[in-house]
Amino acid sequence: MTATADADQVxxxxxxxxxxxxxxxxxxxxxxxxxxxDAEPGPFARELLDGIRRADERRRLRSCRHLSGxxxxxxxxxxxxxxxxxxxxxxxxxxxxxxxxxxxTVCDVCRxxxxxxxxxxxxxxPFLVSFGACRSCFAAETGRVTR
Numbered sequence: 429m430t431a432t433a434d435a436d437q438v439x440x441x442x443x444x445x446x447x448x449x450x451x452x453x454x455x456x457x458x459x460x461x462x463x464x465x466d467a468e469p470g471p472f473a474r475e476l477l478d479g480i481r482r483a484d485e486r487r488r489l490r491s492c493r494h495l496s497g498x499x500x501x502x503x504x505x506x507x508x509x510x511x512x513x514x515x516x517x518x519x520x521x522x523x524x525x526x527x528x529x530x531x532x533t534v535c536d537v538c539r540x541x542x543x544x545x546x547x548x549x550x551x552x553x554p555f556l557v558s559f560g561a562c563r564s565c566f567a568a569e570t571g572r573v574t575r
Contacts, residue, residue: 437500441554445502448516449551469550470569472537473557476505480555483511492518500554507536507548507559519556537565546574 469477483489491513495503504519505512508531514522526532534541536559545560548569563574 438554441500441502445551445554445556448502448556452549469552472507472569473550476507476510476557477552477555479510480505494518502554502556504556504558535560535562535565537561537569
């Protein structure tokens with residue numbers, strides 16, 4: 429594949445990731461609990477993205493089987509599963525399993541349990557980043573105060 433074709437595929441995957449974020453944010457219930465999707469990634473989101481880059485450089489990047497061997501496509505990164513990429517279908521399954529496990533009550537940033545977590549979601553290129561954060565980690569990540 430040529431560099432131009434690769435760039436075109438990354439561009440398409442980035443647009444697809446943005447479309448997913450726009451669809452998520454269109455729901456008023458969701459947009460109230462998520463951070464702004466057009467904000468710069470916060471420190472933890474950058475750490476997750478850097479972890480993916482480092483894993484890719486070392487050829488140790490893990491992904492669901494739907495992303496393996498394909499060209500660039502939108503991929504989810506979760507705070508509770510750093511260093512692993514998920515396609516949209518597998519991400520949906522992962523989210524459902526996490527909601528019903530004890531992991532659903534642990535802040536992905538500071539790793540402490542809390543009765544309530546706030547969700548952070550955003551897109552960075554073709555990557556969709558999502559994680560749960562306690563009140564103080566949410567504020568540090570997004571610059572927003574929770575209610």
